[in-house]
Each structure stands twice: as C-alpha cells, then as structure tokens.
Amino acid sequence: MKQILDRLSPYFLAGPAVLVIGVACLYPTLMAVRLSFYKWSLGDPWSSAQWLGLSAFRQALTDPAVLHSLIVTVVFAAIVVSAEMVIGTALALLMERQVAGISLFRTIFIMPMMVAPIVVGMIWRYVFDTQFGPANALLTALGLPAQSWLANPSLAFLAVVVSDIWQWTPFVIIMVLAGLQNLDQSALEAAQIDGATPRQVILRVKLPMLMPVLVITALMRLIDAFRVLEVIFALTFGGPGSATEVLPLHIYKTAFVGQQLGYASAISVLLLVVVFALSLATLALSNPLKDPRQ
Amino acid sequence: MAAITLEAITKSFGALKVVDDMSLDISEGEFVVFVGPSGCGKSTTLRMLAGLEQPTTGRICIGGRDVTSLPPGRRDIAMVFQSYALYPHMTVKENMSFALRLQNLPKGDIERRVAEAARILHIEPLLDRKPKALSGGQRQRVAMGRAIVRAPSVFLFDEPLSNLDAQLRNHMRVEIALLQKRLRGTMVYVTHDQVEAMTLADRIVVFHKGRIQQVGSPELIFEHPANLFVAKFIGSPTMNILPCHYDGQFYLGGQALDLPVPDRLRPALEAARGRDLLLGIRPQALRVVRADEHGPGLRVTVDLCEYLGTETVVSGRLGAAPQVQVTAVLPARAGLGG
Numbered sequence: 001m002k003q004i005l006d007r008l009s010p011y012f013l014a015g016p017a018v019l020v021i022g023v024a025c026l027y028p029t030l031m032a033v034r035l036s037f038y039k040w041s042l043g044d045p046w047s048s049a050q051w052l053g054l055s056a057f058r059q060a061l062t063d064p065a066v067l068h069s070l071i072v073t074v075v076f077a078a079i080v081v082s083a084e085m086v087i088g089t090a091l092a093l094l095m096e097r098q099v100a101g102i103s104l105f106r107t108i109f110i111m112p113m114m115v116a117p118i119v120v121g122m123i124w125r126y127v128f129d130t131q132f133g134p135a136n137a138l139l140t141a142l143g144l145p146a147q148s149w150l151a152n153p154s155l156a157f158l159a160v161v162v163s164d165i166w167q168w169t170p171f172v173i174i175m176v177l178a179g180l181q182n183l184d185q186s187a188l189e190a191a192q193i194d195g196a197t198p199r200q201v202i203l204r205v206k207l208p209m210l211m212p213v214l215v216i217t218a219l220m221r222l223i224d225a226f227r228v229l230e231v232i233f234a235l236t237f238g239g240p241g242s243a244t245e246v247l248p249l250h251i252y253k254t255a256f257v258g259q260q261l262g263y264a265s266a267i268s269v270l271l272l273v274v275v276f277a278l279s280l281a282t283l284a285l286s287n288p289l290k291d292p293r294q
Numbered sequence: 295m296a297a298i299t300l301e302a303i304t305k306s307f308g309a310l311k312v313v314d315d316m317s318l319d320i321s322e323g324e325f326v327v328f329v330g331p332s333g334c335g336k337s338t339t340l341r342m343l344a345g346l347e348q349p350t351t352g353r354i355c356i357g358g359r360d361v362t363s364l365p366p367g368r369r370d371i372a373m374v375f376q377s378y379a380l381y382p383h384m385t386v387k388e389n390m391s392f393a394l395r396l397q398n399l400p401k402g403d404i405e406r407r408v409a410e411a412a413r414i415l416h417i418e419p420l421l422d423r424k425p426k427a428l429s430g431g432q433r434q435r436v437a438m439g440r441a442i443v444r445a446p447s448v449f450l451f452d453e454p455l456s457n458l459d460a461q462l463r464n465h466m467r468v469e470i471a472l473l474q475k476r477l478r479g480t481m482v483y484v485t486h487d488q489v490e491a492m493t494l495a496d497r498i499v500v501f502h503k504g505r506i507q508q509v510g511s512p513e514l515i516f517e518h519p520a521n522l523f524v525a526k527f528i529g530s531p532t533m534n535i536l537p538c539h540y541d542g543q544f545y546l547g548g549q550a551l552d553l554p555v556p557d558r559l560r561p562a563l564e565a566a567r568g569r570d571l572l573l574g575i576r577p578q579a580l581r582v583v584r585a586d587e588h589g590p591g592l593r594v595t596v597d598l599c600e601y602l603g604t605e606t607v608v609s610g611r612l613g614a615a616p617q618v619q620v621t622a623v624l625p626a627r628a629g630l631g632g
Contacts, residue, residue, distance in 0.1 A: 184379065186375045186376075186377050186378075186379035187380065187382070189344075189346050189366070189373075189375070190373065190379040190380075190381070190440075191381070191392070192345075192346070192365065192366040192367055193344060193346075193366040193371065193372065193373050193393075194392050194393035194396060194440075195366075195393055195396045195397065196367065196392075196396055197367075204392075208383040208384075209381070209383060
C-alpha cells in the first residue's frame with residue numbers, strides 16, 4: 001500500500017499545476033488552432049462558422065501585411081533584446097559592488113518592471129508628446145528642433161524601442177545580479193591571482209561563467225519581445241501607418257477590428273511556431289538545464 | 295623562490311580584530327604551515343599574503359619587495375584553493391595556461407610549461423576535459439598544475455586537501471611533499487589538520503585568536519610547546535593536563551606521583567613549590583602497570599577502550615581526582631580487562 005502511495009504521490013503533487021496549465025494554456029491554444037481552420041466572427045453562432053481548412057494559413061503566408069508585421073517584430077525584438085542584455089548586464093556588474101546606498105539604487109532601477117505595461121505605454125506617450133512632453137522640452141533646452149515623435153515612422157519605432165528597454169532592462173539586471181551572487185568567488189579570486197585585470201576578470205571569467213544565466217535571460221526576453229502588445233497598443237497603436245505594428249498587435253487588429261477571428265488565429269499559430277522554433281534553436285546552442293558531461 | 299616578511303600585521307573587520315599584531319619571517323625555499331582552529335586568523339593571514347585582503351596596518355614583503363598595496367596579480371604568487379577554484383568554462387589545459395596567456399607568453403613556451411606540469415602531476419590524459427568531468431582528486435591536481443606552470447616565487451595553499459576523502463588526502467599529502475622537494479619553492483600552507491602540519495612543514499606556525507602562539511619545527515612544537523594552547527592543540531589524542539602541585543615530588547589530588555624531573559625543569563619547579571601547576575603528559579607516554587608492581591603511579595578508573603588495530607586508546611578518570619579525564623594510547627594488546 002505504502003509503495004503504491006509512494007509511486008502516486010508525485011502525480012498528486014504535480015497534478016494541480018498540470019491541470020491549471022492544461023486549462024489556462026493548452027485549452028485556449030488548442031481552441032485557437034481549431035479556430036484557425038474556420039471563418040467565424042465574434043457574436044455569430046458557432047454553427048454558422050465556415051470550414052476553410054488550411055486556406056487561412058496560405059493567406060497568412062502570402063499576406064504582405066503579415067510579412068511586414070513579422071519584419072517589424074523581428075527588428076524590434078533583435079534591437080530591444082540586444083540592448084537590454086548589454087545595458088542590463090553592464091548595470092548589474094556595476095550594482096554588484098558593495099558601495100553606500102547601492103540597495104536604494106537597486107530598488108529604483110528595478111521599479112519600471114513593476115509598472116503595468118499599459119501604464120508604461122501611457123507614461124511614454126506623455127514623454128513623447130509633441131506639445132507637452134519632456135522629450136521635446138529637453139530638445140528645446142538643448143537648442144534642437146522639437147520632433148513629432150509619434151507621427152514620424154522612424155521616431156515612433158525608436159519611442160517603442162526606448163519604452164521597452166526602459167521597462168525590461170531591470171529584468172535582465174535582476175537575473176544577472178542573481179547569477180553574479182551565485183558565482184564561485186574563489187574562481188574570481190584565482191583569476192586575480194593569475195594576473196587578470198578587472199576588465200579581464202569580467203570578460204574572460206565572469207561573463208563566461210554567467211553564460212547559462214545570460215542565455216536563459218535572453219531567451220525569456222526574446223519570447224516576451226515577440227509577444228509584446230500592451231505598451232505599443234497604448235503608445236502608438238501600431239502607427240504611424242503600420243510602422244510599429246508588431247505581429248501581436250496585427251493579430252489583435254485582425255481579430256477585433258477586422259472581425260476575422262479565424263484568420264487572426266491562423267497568424268497566432270504561425271507566431272507560436274516562430275517563437276517555439278527560436279526557443280529550440282537557442283536551447284540547442286546552449287542549454288543550461290543540460291549537464292555538460294552528457 | 296623568495297623570502298617573505300610580515301611586519302606587525304593587523305586585520306580588523308569592523309570592530310572584530312581577526313589578526314592581531316603579527317610578525318613573521320619565512321625563508322627562501324621554506325615550507326611553512328599555518329595551523330590552528332577555525333577562526334584563528336590563519337586563512338586571513340594567507341589571503342593578506344595573496345593580496346585578496348588588505349591588512350588594516352602593517353607591511354608585507356615578498357622577495358625584499360614591499361607588496362602591501364600591490365594587487366594579487368603583481369605579487370608573483372600562486373594559490374591553491376580549498377574549493378579548487380577552477381574556471382568551469384575552460385578545459386584543464388586552458389585553466390592551467392590562463393595566467394601565461396594573460397602574460398602574452400609565446401605559444402610554444404606555454405605549451406611546453408603546461409605539458410611539463412601535466413607530466414609531473416600525471417594529468418596528461420585530462421588536458422582537454424572540463425572541470426565538471428573530473429573527480430575531486432583530479433581537480434585538486436589541476437589546481438596545483440595551474441600554480442606550478444607559473445613558476446611563482448611563492449606558493450600559497452589554503453586547506454587544499456580538506457574536500458578530499460581520507461585516503462586521497464593521505465595520497466595527495468605525500469604528493470605535495472614530493473612536489474616541494476622537487477620545486478624547492480617557498481610554500482605557505484594553511485590547514486587545521488595537524489597531521490598535514492607535522493608531516494609537511496619545515497616550520498609550523500600555531501595560530502590562536504588572531505595571534506601567533508608558537509613558531510618552530512614540528513619536533514619543537516610537539517616536544518616543547520610554548521603554552522597550554524599549543525600543548526593541547528598539537529598531538530592526537532590531546533595531551534592529558536593534570537592539575538597538581540610540586541613539593542619535591544608531584545602530588546595529584548593528594549596522591550604522590552613518582553615522576554623523573556628533567557634537569558632543565560628543576561629550577562622552575564623549585565620556584566613553584568606549593569603553587570597550583572598543570573602537568574602535561576602525552577597519552578603515548580603512559581603505560582599500564584600492575585598496582586603492586588611499581589611505585590606510586592596514576593590510579594585510573596577506565597571508562598572506555600577503543601581498539602584501533604595497532605593501538606588501543608583508553609579513556610578514564612583519575613582515581614584521586616575523578617573529575618580529571620585521562621587518555622592513554624597503549625599497545626593494541628595492553629592486556630586491559632584480559
């Protein structure tokens with residue numbers, strides 16, 4: 001009896017979590033996949049949904065708007081993740097030092113992450129406001145011409161990038177700080193004794209030792225960057241034109257503005273495939289969960 | 295090879311003074327072992343030698359050069375850590391050659407020195423492995439190899455064998471002794487293990503509460519401990535310390551004890567007549583006699599006999615003063631209770 005209980009206990013313990021993930025993640029995903037084979041609008045009875053098979057996928061793969069959004073998303077993700085990793089790691093290395101008042105600095109730096117994304121969008125919309133925003137006030141103070149930030153495609157993209165870096169660099173800082181605290185201090189001391197300068201200790205010992213943490217952090221940020229929606233929704237709503245229309249926002253507009261839920265689901269499935277492939281590729285390059293001996 | 299001088303070194307962490315006014319000279323090519331209980335300041339002193347800690351006051355010279363404010367990399371030292379401290383992302387070869395590559399030495403030179411160190415330490419087949427794929431003993435060899443390739447003036451060892459099992463520890467201890475004979479480098483070795491201290495050291499430095507208690511050869515420390523702490527700390531089992539007084543002969547708890555008194559101690563003992571004294575007797579110096587066979591010995595009530603194969607450790611209480619514990623190391627078949 002005890003043996004049976006022992007064998008079953010892991011399932012009992014993991015059961016609730018599996019159930020929640022199943023209901024909250026897997027079920028909607030499967031429903032989205034199902035929906036992508038139909039033509040259906042919100043409010044219509046499901047019985048009136050029209051079977052389309054794979055035609056929505058064919059359409060999505062050739063749709064210039066989808067391709068454009070995908071390019072915007074890839075460029076956005078590449079820029080923000082690279083910038084956040086570099087800035088976040090550099091700040092974490094600075095904040096690692098035990099100097100007076102550092103804990104206050106750490107708290108301040110981490111605050112942006114605690115703000116709801118939609119509020120971040122509102123904050124930056126105010127910052128980049130043509131008439132009242134601090135961005136233009138700064139330019140004017142420096143004797144430079146004021147800009148129509150959110151009306152110019154390049155500047156609007158820049159605004160979106162800046163807001164994302166502002167909000168998510170703290171996440172990288174937290175992860176890298178945690179990683180730094182777990183490093184074998186004696187290996188760092190050994191490097192000092194071996195004659196490494198502080199710069200060489202960082203570049204040749206600290207960062208390589210941090211690599212598993214950096215890979216996981218970059219991967220988490222990459223997945224998040226491909227799913228970015230709320231900040232851009234509030235800041236530019238994809239505009240001007242479609243300059244900042246990332247794929248999730250395009251999906252949103254297709255579903256709830258264009259009332260093409262089946263088509264929007266098909267694009268979602270494609271996005272899911274892209275993110276999944278990216279994750280697998282990153283983990284194949286360097287999987288911190290895998291024992292290097294194997 | 296270089297001589298080391300520590301001049302009035304003090305180290306405080308806040309209000310806590312961990313090393314207190316310490317001065318020590320270490321000769322060129324000497325193997326010095328710092329020994330003492332946890333928290334006695336021995337590791338802190340070694341770390342100050344390495345440059346990983348700054349002394350609060352005092353001066354450190356290596357090879358006649360004041361290195362007190364020099365960073366670790368410019369002191370011409372190598373250190374072997376208790377946790378090995380290997381770089382996990384580098385292969386054994388890269389670990390060993392790291393310092394040489396930082397110095398931008400010619401590639402051929404680096405290859406030659408790594409190969410030589412690997413040969414000495416028998417780790418040639420491991421050169422392309424990462425530290426994770428090595429056993430504890432192999433990692434320790436790599437850590438030593440990393441020190442050897444640099445051919446430093448001074449080798450520092452911070453409890454290098456503490457993480458190994460007993461058998462491997464004995465083996466590596468012999469290897470370190472052989473290595474020192476081969477390299478003739480100045481070596482400073484920190485341990486809390488007195489067997490390591492006794493077998494490896496040219497000179498032992500006994501630490502307690504941040505101060506040096508005694509400096510001397512293993513024989514001197516064992517035979518002529520400078521104070522009660524050294525007497526009790528060195529030697530296993532611990533030396534028996536018996537409260538007594540002297541009045542022409544020793545009295546323990548009112549019982550007379552017939553002990554030969556060495557001539558060199560006689561004047562001091564005469565001066566201490568009638569005062570409370572502590573008599574130290576090594577457990578190995580005691581033997582068992584029949585109560586009626588010999589004059590007034592120590593009458594002991596035996597509590598425990600531990601048979602160790604080559605010897606038996608007997609613990610008991612003094613007949614005349616039952617609160618005093620006595621330990622004796624006797625031949626394995628001492629005939630107790632037989």
